[in-house]
Amino acid sequence: MGAFDRERLAMLVQPDRVHRAVYADPAIFELEMERIFGRAWLVLGHESQVRAAGDYFTTRMGRAPVIVVRHDDGSVRVLVNRCAHRGATVCTEGRGSTERFVCPYHGWSYDRAGALRAAPFESGYDKGRLGELRLHAAPRVALYRGFIFASLAATGPSLEEHLGPAHASFDDFVDRAPGGELEVAGGVFKHAYSGNWKLMLENHLDGAHPAWVHASSVAVARGAPEPGAPGEEHYYDIAVRQMRQNGAPDAVWEAVGIWTTPFGHGWLGDYHNDDRLVAGLGNPAFAEYYRALAAKAGEAEAKRILGVTLWNTIVYPNCSFMSQFRQMRIVHPLAVDRSVVYTYSFRMKQAPARLFRDTVAFANVVNGTASWVLTDDLEVYERVQRGLASGATEWVYIGRGHGRDVEEPNGSRRGGTGTSEVYIRAQMRAWLDYMTAGA
């Protein structure tokens, strides 16, 4: 394969630095689409998006347009949205429910498993050949607690092996819902940026960035009127609290726990407990929610569930989520320097209705395309990409906390302090594993 053999790839990722080609070389990007997005387990969505047989939604696996559909037998299938005949997408973008996916070009129609059921002017085609054609299906699809994963590779680690200890973050996400029932709701933000897909994943566990990137939103929130006391809440309270929280003192960020796994996953913990939680503070809806959770799970179990203080979790290579605010972001690489992120909110079905209003308000502040917070993150991703476009300087330094990483018994590795770049180093180690597997 020439240019990027194992040795060359290994040179790009060093213990405390990465070569800029990893972010800026189109040839590397092509290889990533094949070896990472073409092989890894990717998070695609949640089963609430495909409740009944025939329900479907479209998304991407790397650059491949795919349809996630509920089959008649109750299983979830992932079909590449590309007609086997001339290659047109057979399903328009979005979601819906259907018996058949019919290609607009020549009317080839496929069932919910992707099998070809009709091809007009059939006598014109070779029968044997037609029998071989179908919508390509992702060979592996698996669910973990309602979240849908798929891999375009027929073989590889099981989903369980892939997630490793990161399953705890999904558990937290689901356990927090009274009765364990979650559903995607409240609209999807789709924000694009002119930067590499990895930049988003490298930002969400970065406790050293808010004080700088988000300085302006922290400052304006500090100058805002005080959030209301219990019973006197304002619409703006969640926004103000969340923006202020990004201005936590350095010592708080340093004390946060940060863990990573060999597959590149990572998460923050020890930060948000429900006394600090912006949705929890003095919020009568939260108190009502607690009662609903305790009624389902029992008092002791409810306390245990809410005592889990996980914060942002990265599921490498395409997902980031916050269990406590029920936000999930999925990054789709479009080109080496172009990415789009889909952000979903989740409703806890048996929680008080007004708690979901907090989720919506929180999503607007943190993930809104025009939000005070996100816009500054996107600006910084683009500035990194511009900086890395030139070969005038070759290396990207990822050495914060290097040498102080701590090995944990369950195969994870912890940062010596909360602001360690251990999670970037872990992502890069996983990147190299994917990129060199079989090379």
Next chain:
Amino acid sequence: MPGDVERFLYHEARLLDTQRYEEWLALFTEDATYWVPLEHDQAEPFETSSIIHDDRTLLELRVKQARHPRAHARLPLARTVHQVGNVMLLGEGAGEVRVASTLVLVEFRAERQRVWGALVEHRLRRAGAGFRIAHKRVDLANSEGELDGIAILF
């Protein structure tokens, strides 16, 4: 009367395009809401996310952020041209008028030009000889699309 409404909308656009955001903010009533829905035909802003859904306090934070020396996405501020057209009175009553208009907006920043199109609805409250904005809704033609960060005011 229609002339007064049009003049008011042009004045509002002029304040935005000349970056007089504090004066623009002062056009809004204390109980004003400013809404840029995420979804086409979105019925309400509490159960579904919005690109922007601000009360007066949050709108003020947007204006203040635009002036902050480390507001990275707003340094420099984008240059904008708001072209307001198709102004129509939708209704009148209780000291307020409802006005529909279209907005074509050209935005330029960091060597990138973007064009926005929107259907706009204002609820204008009579205040002395003029108006104040009690509610402004901006339905972007591409609100459900894949959008780069938005650091301008519509």
